[in-house]
Amino acid sequence: MSRPYVLLSAAVSLDGCLDDTGPRRLLLSGPEDFDQVDAERAASDAILVGAGTLRADRPRLLVGSARRRAERAAAGRPEFPLKVAVSGGGDLDGADPFWTTGGERLLYTTDEGARLARARLGGAAGVVALGPAVAWAALLDDLGARGVRRLMVEGGARVHTQLLQLGLADELRLAVAPLVVGEADAPRLFGPGAYPGGPRGRMRVLGTGRVGDVIVTRYAPTAPGTDAAATAADRHWLRTACELAERCPPSETAFSVGAVIVAADGAELARGHSREAGDPVVHAEEAALAKLPAGEPRLAGATVYSSLEPCARRASRPKPCARLIVDAGVRRVVTAWREPDTFVPGADGIGVLAGAGVVVAEVPELAVAAVRPNRHLVPAGTGGA
Template identity: 55%
Template structure:
């Protein structure tokens, strides 16, 4: 996309946002995929062949026992697809997912050119993916356009998002955007995991794991998953000028058993305290639990009637603590939560790679 989020301009001629190096990168991603999906609108608009261009990459595919080209897939609700499009007349198997009405319309025109698969009265991308899975497609590359990208992300069906940002501005409100407005899961607070950033010529390629925040997501270390969940909770804190926003999750046997966040139940309650208050003191799961907190548990409190969170954790018998950042000296001169927990035999893991993310809702506070 352009810097201002467009994937084309509004002219009939396709705007080339990628340079040769980025096209080559895309060719590699295609070669690594079992199938490539493109929406009917993009098919009509760009008329692509959707091939792997590199002969070497095709040879490598064949040597690995794969077809020379990935399966080519398109999606149309209406069934409005011209049999003269280049897509049908170049390499690779072709598959069209459509509605019952669309299938009736396409049965004759695409006969001998593609397999037409009706999905019912309406398109359902989850059903589509299940069908591809049954056909042995493990890795599907979705190349657009706007409607398809929006549908996949809104339905939370993408495992990985590669976003190539080219240093151009388009500025035309009639031009198609990377994504439309939609109800995205967890928006606007759920953060994707930024897996890596690569420079390809003057194009920045950002690779995200959209569901990196969700337990069970591929690639994600369990501690990262649950600490990210704590970060999500920290965004729910009522704002304060005099205290940090913190999120906490208690996990036992791989399952979340309680959550809390700062000021959740009253103006003074801490995240870990709020989570612990939701469990019985003698809950047997506490003895094998991990508590995830975006910030180091406190070791002293201004509210004399309440125990510091470090003492609450020790008293609960929780053997393991995972946190993102140590308490800075903004409100407390010397927090010794980590030291005290370790002295009492609690395992403490600090995931400092999530510190910036865990602090992001506290940017209005002066950190010292």
């Protein structure tokens, strides 16, 4: 079972506050950032908030853009993402717009909270009891089983803090407004406690830019150089590679594979997928590498993310992808699924890479996603499916 990719999204002041102590909500973002947040919602399968945010902000958590809703519908997705709330006690207002506006709703709570929540909400939402306490790992497992592949978390501070401290967040999108709240009692984004990497741990910057008058930065919330840091970034890019594999024209004689090449600073260099641009025999890694100039210096510190183990032997080209990667100077590869014996018995692309000094990491929890566009080629149960 694959848990969803977890994106934490928040806006803060320069001194790290989510709000001031006044009776009205402090708006930290502007229209340009609100539009980007709307795009993030449209790209997500589910949006989650805690009970405190429901009571304080009464959010609807809808996709505002009619164009984005139409695009979701055209892709066979619900018009709105699944709306998810978390409440230990279940003491919620069924008249809150979260429960009365568009989209399917789901509440995670405790066994005791479930009884009260069902009475308060009626049929406005599905209620999932997680036992005597709300366990975040179990919650994410349940969402993954429901087909949620990307989860956007919009608050509040307690929810963000717990997910980050437990190492369950894959990415943080932080909008910083050009103002200082300056109030000692104002709510802040993260609470005290132990975080991955410790007090000296540094997050990895995935990207930054100006959006209106705020600065938006995206982080992998773990420290570079640690196993946990690699896992957070690897899951993001490898999931992207698996999504690219879904775009491959179907074939009865070749696998559908996606690949992304990412520089050491987290910038995407190139991407590709099998049979791209009408070429019936091009492989994903080959297609991605071909988009970069020969001798590209950033390849030496880059990582190739491939949904399937790079091939060790092939008849359609002079060089297999494992050798192309080595010759390009790439020193690290991350993959989700080892190549089965369907077409090339005994293939060992990982062995070829490792023999050339390339570090190879496997993320087997994403094997199901890698296998999905290849179900017609492999036995049932392959990859944990």
